[in-house]
Amino acid sequence: MSDAAGSSDVAPNESGASATGSNRTRAESIPGIERATGREWSAWVTLFEAQGAPTLQHPAIAKIARAALTDELRNPDWWAQAIAIAYEQHAGLRVPGQSSSGTFRVSASRTLPFDRDAAIEAWRTAHGSRIQHLGHAVIDARASRTEKRSFWRFGLEGAGRVEVSASPKGEKVTLAISQDGLADGERIEVWRAHWKSLLAAL
Structure with missing residues (x-):
């Protein structure tokens, strides 16, 4: 992820997660995703869950995200990775800071x-x-x-x-x-x- 299009360095809350129910996604990542993709976070969650993302590994989740992005978006492959990670945090498949390998x-x-x-x-x-x-x-x-x-x-x-x-x-x-x-x-x-x-x- 070193070729990031850009990222925020705003600190999460003390739990390292957003304060919205079971959503473990870093709160500052959501507005950037919504602005870049023109899709509300709730719509991303619906898309992932409709395709069984909670049972999938990271590469398959990133593939779902990439298929939903247009080539006009700058660095679409990077954004697909970022969106997949955000969803995995949201779904409790990983916590903020955790890679797909578990480290x-x-x-x-x-x-x-x-x-x-x-x-x-x-x-x-x-x-x-x-x-x-x-x-x-x-x-x-x-x-x-x-x-x-x-x-x-x-x-x-x-x-x-x-x-x-x-x-x-x-x-x-x-x-x-x-x-x-x-x-x-x-x-x-x-x-x-x-x-x-x-x-x-x-």
Whole structure:
């Protein structure tokens, strides 16, 4: 999901879910989905349930969403994934932050007045020499780049893998951190605060 068309970083309520009955979807994700697709969330729920989505795995649910989107929508494949995840949270098939594999993911980002390579270098200068994060040892740290993005990636013993990516945003850059592979969701907000504090230090 690193090619997201855009996402909100508004915090959920204390339970990590919206306050609407059994709806476990992050409340801030719904308006974005409705605006992008022109379809009310209740209509998405009806569509999924009519096609047996509560009994399906993520790829099949995403396929239902993609079939209901037009190619005129920017990044329709990404939106299909996002809508499927939101429905899975709504239906209790996963909780916010949980991936389709059952592990958990956390992310944070900041816009900086650098180019993409300078942003990664700023991260490496400030934090690249760290040997641990929240007590988990850093392993296999390395830089890489593609035509569109620059990266700094590393593993954390017992806490999954981390990708720091720099993507141009006009004359600035979005520096995003995503951590995948957490065994449970109990420390998601602790990790989010940690990554945000490191981004704020740049």
